[in-house]
Amino acid sequence: MDPFSNFITGTVTLFSDPLGILIFFGGVVGGMLFGAIPGVSMLTLAAILLPFTAHLSAEHGIMLFSVIYCTGVYGGAITAILFNIPGAPENAPTAFDGYPMTRNGQAGKAVGAAVMCSAIGGTVSAVIMMAATAPIANWAISAFGPPEIFALVFFGLAVAATVGARTLWKGWLSILLGLMIAVVGMDPVGGIERYDFDMPYLLAGIHFIPTILGFFAVSEIFVQAERKATGVYEAPKLSVNFPSVAELIAHKFAVVRSIVIGFFCGILPGIGATLAAFMGYNEAVRWSKDRKAFGTGKMEGVISSETANNAATGAAMIPLLALGLPGGALTAMMVGVFQMHDMEPGPLVFLNSPDLVWVVFAAMFFANLSILLVGFLETKTIINLLRIPFQFLAPLILLLATVGAYAVRGLVIDVVVMFIAGVAGFFLRRSGYSVAGIVLGLILGKIGEQTFAQAMQMLHFEWTGFFNRPIAALLIVAALLTVAGSIYSAFFRKDRQ
């Protein structure tokens, strides 16, 4: 059957099963809510729900997680915009302009742009995913080996160093700190324990969820608390004026560009939505005639980041379903759901369980569409969180973050790590470092080291081997030019602020 007929069959199967409908809407609302409540995230919800999926069919379990993935990535934008607390790392660049928009009294416009662009990015990505999963997966896997993926990570980090910190050097130091945190634990080649300081907890590495909650949510509470303690706190301005269609159409090129970037990053195993959002944002800055306006509340920043990260969601399912390679934390949990049902994701899924594949595809398509409807309705209510005085909101966020950090592995030490990260984030942010850069380094650190090791083994430890592979060479040259260009700007251009 052709993809369209399969899609219709998947849609009919999805909406003719009452339990399927219930799980679908539960996933839509749950993903958005957990994404949009500061302190917890879609990953918290996924971690909590993982054991329950053993009682569901494989079809329902995978469908639930894929729906949570689509709506949760959007939901995290709400907290990024309203509170400067990204719900997930892929929403971090959204906060760069989203939060200044809230401070400028344009919260409604920022959230509206996020709703529209998340839906557009996600839906287009889902359509491409349905049309061409197998060929795209085959292309990605044949064209992108470890050298190319390492080169892309290098390029992504080079790009991210110029975003979020006061100076280029602080940008690099932020990213390097994240990369060093990712070093803790077993090395990816020989399994040798590193920087464990004789603490069994550190053998498994520092888990990224508590660290992210600390750097984003807890440090933001501390910053706001300092402002309140010193009497300079200003409550964010409430507004529900959504952007006009004309405003969104004016950014059509940014949307298309971010879809391409997001989809491309999403199909590469291990890269996923986080790098997509950073690169989408950075390209928006690079292509803009008004670069200086970014970071001060420019809608294009929100549009670029949110389109790119949602465009990565559909694409991330391609390596998972076609090749069995998870692209991030949530897709890795989906592998767990498969395994709970004695299945392995990979090419055989398309042969043995076509119903499952097409119900999941249909559910993702409709989940992205439902962001438009449910997103606007939910936003009208969530935005009212801004009305709650900070002294009552702060303990709620801190306790939600505590539950979120603890729920992942059931370890109190994760809560301690989260608050340590929060204190560290507080001091680093007030000195002009970028917590978003740290988190990006932390997330890409493991995949970066692993692919570097694999690449070097493949290339027989010849550095020049990178330049014999066109895509890797292109990405490395682009990364080096980015680094050289930013160093030149840092030292020789005179428009410092």
Add this chain to the structure above:
Amino acid sequence: MGKLRLGHICEAVFWLALAAFLYIESFEFDRGIEIYKFGATGWPRALLLLVAVAAIGQFLFQFVAGDKATSGTVGAATDDGAEEAARQSGHSHFRWYVSTFCLLILPFLYMRAHDLVGMFLELDKEGIHSVKLMAAPVLLFVYLLMARGNHVGAILTLPLFFAALLEDLGFYSMAPLFIVGVTLLMGERRPQWIALTAALIMGVLLFTFVSLLYVGLPTGNISPFYDLSHWIVTMIQ
């Protein structure tokens, strides 16, 4: 000294000291891997070299340009209020940092209290619990004394104290006190509002996570806190 401040020198010293410390520590796992000639240390040492380079680059830049932002960066950090809050609060002098550091050490003293006492006395499980039960109020008293002179330091320390106490005293006993503490530190003084906030937040959290989603929260391991936690969980579920 160019446009350098003491803070810039401290920053550079911090990064270089961190890189040096981690480099020395890397000899702990400096073992070869047969199939990989860079071994387990190649990647972290390369990163540490880059940390040192970036720290020196930052230092030189500050020598020339002080606190200015480099051009070509998108200055999100300068616009998210953190730097502005630090500037306006005046919390950038050496004494404030020392006082905050002393406050931040208190939760870690609690976590290691039994090791410190264990250097002089042999402690069994009951003994460790007794030490912790005695250490908690003493350190909290010290915290309250020190917090009076350093409001922001107190705000930073309270969540760490809460996390340190979670393992032994449990979420169910500590969370209401934590809510009251945070609300007070944020400037709320009306008792009825504080009580209502604590009741509402605990109600929502317990209903959503414990009753609906069956998330097991820390119950503590010292009686009577442990018994209280179990009683609450049994009542809710």
